Amino acid sequence: MREISFRDALREAMSDEMRRDNRVFLIGEEVAQYDGAYKVSKGMLDEFGPKRVIDTPISESGFAGLGIGAAMMGLRPIVEFMSWSFSLVAADPILNNAPKMLYMSGGQFGCPIVFRGNDGAGGQLGSTHSWCVESMYANVPGLKIIIPSTPYSAKGLLTQAIQDDDPVFCLESERMLSMTGDVPEESYTIPIGTADIVRTGSDCTIVSFGRPVHFCLEAAEALAREGIDCEVIDGRSIKPLDIDTFAASVRKTNYCVVVDQSWSFASVGSEVAAELHRVCFDDLDNHVHRVHSDDVPAPYASNLEQEMLPNARKICEAVRSVTYNA
Amino acid sequence: MSTCFRVKGETPMTIDITMPRLSDTMEKGTVVKWHIAVGDEVSAGDVIADIETDKAMMEMQSFDDGVILSIDVDEGLSVDVGTVLAILAGEDDDNSVAAVDPVAVVQPSPTPSEPTLREETRAAGDQQRVTPVARRLADQYGVDVASLRGSGPSGRVIKRDVLDAAKITDEVRAAVPPSAKPAEPPAPIIEQPSLPVPATKVEVTPSPLARLENDRREPVSSMRQTIARRLVESKQDIPHYQVSMVFAMDAMMNLRKQLNAELADQGVKLSVNDLIVRACAVAMHRNPLMNASWDRDAIVYHGDVNIGIAVALPEERGGGLVVPVIHSANTKSLRVISSETRMLSEKARTRGLSMDEMDGATFTISNLGMFGVDAFTAIINPPNSAILAVGASIQKPVVRDGELGIGWEMNATLSNDHRVVDGATAARYLATLKELIEHPAAILV
Known part of the structure; x- marks a missing residue:
């Protein structure tokens, strides 16, 4: 199988769907003439033209609302946020309109729209541009959230998101866009709400989402040398959560660490822990341990930023602690 | 310590x-x-x-x-x-x-x-801390968590502690050759020094008694353990044998009917068992060896006749059985025996009995008649020398005075400690009992 980059995988998903379905279009800041701020949409203007690949002013609230209106009227927009940090100014359309449209219109209007962009720390972008929105947005009913960690899952999940009839938030990472991996040329989908066991092990389950999955794999390699054999699960979707897959693993290992790059309070990590405590109570030998970003605004200094984010060292410590090997 | x-x-x-x-x-x-x-x-x-x-x-x-x-x-x-x-x-x-x-x-x-x-x-004052999976595995492998030294924080018993204990127990079991009779059953629990390090893989073979897929292993209550221990002791130490007799119950059934009819307005409702308790107690006067205990080099003749009555406890309260005691039953009227028995049975089934109410039995009666059992044998309740296993009173074709008719009959089987009670003694006691049961006016005074 050929290897392509994460950003190429995202583009393939969008282009495949735009070729297949002429209701699909891409809108966002610099997505057309500049080929995307991160070159995800490179070449798409040439192929699909300015009516389907649309540059916007810096006006997230405006173009997010435009997308929602288009979706209500039967189109299938892909709205790119240069960063999910900028989606905050579009909170009303993306949180108050898109997820509620189907409900508030009594089923008259759906909202088949994809919002996608970079989530999480990009690397010294400062606190206001380093948002991890997953925990905050996962609190809103009526939407789906996917968070691919590999080029393969990026293409499959985004394809599925575009075909989905509900609003889907796709959380990507600037730090992963150049990562390469095996991706089939043909179109395929990955069902939203299905996790993937990326490393099997018997001693401790590590559940993570998005970029930190790679830190978990790094930690698992280090822990294997200490005799602790970890199973690493890539959640892939945050909403809905594939608790069944997590639980099956925890029933085997009796221990779990959740690694979630957002902040700990009322987070994806706390939700996973709460659910595992509910469904696996009699299988747990310790409470579920969590690794999050520290509860501070993201620092600018590189060393501090790295220390504040989940990293392999913190994950190793959590696994040793949860398995009573600290 | x-x-x-x-x-x-x-x-x-x-x-x-x-x-x-x-x-x-x-x-x-x-x-x-x-x-x-x-x-x-x-x-x-x-x-x-x-x-x-x-x-x-x-x-x-x-x-x-x-x-x-x-x-x-x-x-x-x-x-x-x-x-x-x-x-x-x-x-x-x-x-x-x-x-x-x-x-x-x-x-x-x-x-x-x-x-x-x-x-x-x-x-x-803290309760012992045991993780959920440790508790579940302890149940599964029959490990008594109460005696484990927890290696987790604050002495918390964790999975590893249970698996280590189960493994050692298993090894102890395996070390005893199947042909050799172990002097002592292997201790279910072995104290483990806490092991601070690594996640070692422990392969544990489940108990051979709970190896089938749908088996369930449940630790027993202190009461069940006591029942098990005492009955094994009784059956192993006491040379048991049984003597049975059939009793014509017509006279007793009639007496009961008559008394209950006459005393109904006083709240008296005698059961067949009450009459039998009274008869057994009265019968001791002529058969003092039945109300005695073996004590190594002597036989102790008890001055009071304290009749224990086996009472099954409801399943929802964990089942099992207890033996409330009617003290000095030989000096108590039927009415007193009846009300005491009813009160003690009710208390046993609901709140539990005090020690006084279970202490000091010199003879025990186990009655399964109410379950439709016609005859059975019971295990002696030490330090008693005998226990009477009472079956149901059943209407049967009977031969009385050379005539075939319908009559009430009851089978009772006496289990005896041969160290104290010889066969003829037991037979004489049953004969006394038969006389009292078949001519029950004597038990009224």
Whole structure:
């Protein structure tokens, strides 16, 4: 199988769907003439033209609302946020309109729209541009959230998101866009709400989402040398959560660490822990341990930023602690 | 034995609170619940703990005034009679609560203590901490978590502790050749020093008795353990044999009917069993060996006839059986026997019996007639020398005075301790009983 980059995988998903379905279009800041701020949409203007690949002013609230209106009227927009940090100014359309449209219109209007962009720390972008929105947005009913960690899952999940009839938030990472991996040329989908066991092990389950999955794999390699054999699960979707897959693993290992790059309070990590405590109570030998970003605004200094984010060292410590090997 | 907490300064006069012997057969007791904590002031008569004995749940009172210095046995642990459970500082010792510093004075013992003793790392009064999966695995492998030394934080028993114990138990089992009879059954629990390091893989073979897919292993209550132990002892130590007799019940059924009709307005409702209890008690006068006990080199003839009545407990209360005792049944009227029996059975099924109410039986009756059983044999309730297994009164074709007719009959089987009661003695007792049952006017006086 050929290897392509994460950003190429995202583009393939969008282009495949735009070729297949002429209701699909891409809108966002610099997505057309500049080929995307991160070159995800490179070449798409040439192929699909300015009516389907649309540059916007810096006006997230405006173009997010435009997308929602288009979706209500039967189109299938892909709205790119240069960063999910900028989606905050579009909170009303993306949180108050898109997820509620189907409900508030009594089923008259759906909202088949994809919002996608970079989530999480990009690397010294400062606190206001380093948002991890997953925990905050996962609190809103009526939407789906996917968070691919590999080029393969990026293409499959985004394809599925575009075909989905509900609003889907796709959380990507600037730090992963150049990562390469095996991706089939043909179109395929990955069902939203299905996790993937990326490393099997018997001693401790590590559940993570998005970029930190790679830190978990790094930690698992280090822990294997200490005799602790970890199973690493890539959640892939945050909403809905594939608790069944997590639980099956925890029933085997009796221990779990959740690694979630957002902040700990009322987070994806706390939700996973709460659910595992509910469904696996009699299988747990310790409470579920969590690794999050520290509860501070993201620092600018590189060393501090790295220390504040989940990293392999913190994950190793959590696994040793949860398995009573600290 | 090391205690966890010591009082600063001079050693005060202390009083050991020990596991009391709450019945003549009690060897061990379980501290089900502590009602006090270290530092609490107690007065004589205060209830300080709930103790489960082989027979009942009892409240343990303090005999002295003072301050609790230490609690040395955790809730849930079973210890021998006489084991120090807690230490009390006498009132004269001017030992204020403030003098107890539970943090500064923890003295870890260098070696693992006896299995029944508390963990030094645990705070006094704390319940034992066991993780959910450790508890589940302990059930599965038959490991008694109460005696495990937890290697987790605060002495928490974790999966590894249970698997290690299960593995060792298994090895002990495996080490005993199947042909050799073990001198003692392998101890289910082996005290493990806590192992701080790595996640070692422990392969555990489940108990051979619970190996099938749908098997379920349930640890037993203290009562069930006592039933098991005492009945094995009884059947192994006592040379049992049985003697049966059939009793014509027509006269007794008629008497019962008549008495119940006449006494209904006084709330009297005699059962067949009440009449049999009375008959058995009265029959002892002519057969004193039936009301006696074997005591190594002597036979003890009991002055009172105390009749134990086996009562099955409801499944929803954990099942099992208890034996409430009608004391001096030979001197009690039918009416008293009946009301006492009803009261004790009801109390046994609902609240549980006190030790007095179960103590001192000299003869026991087990009646399965109400379940439709026509005949069975029972195991002697030590130190009794006999137990009467009573079947149902059944209407049958009978031959009376050379005529075939319909009559009530009941089978009763006496199990006897041959060391005390010979066959002829047992037969004579049954003959006396038959006379009383078939001519029941005699039991009225």
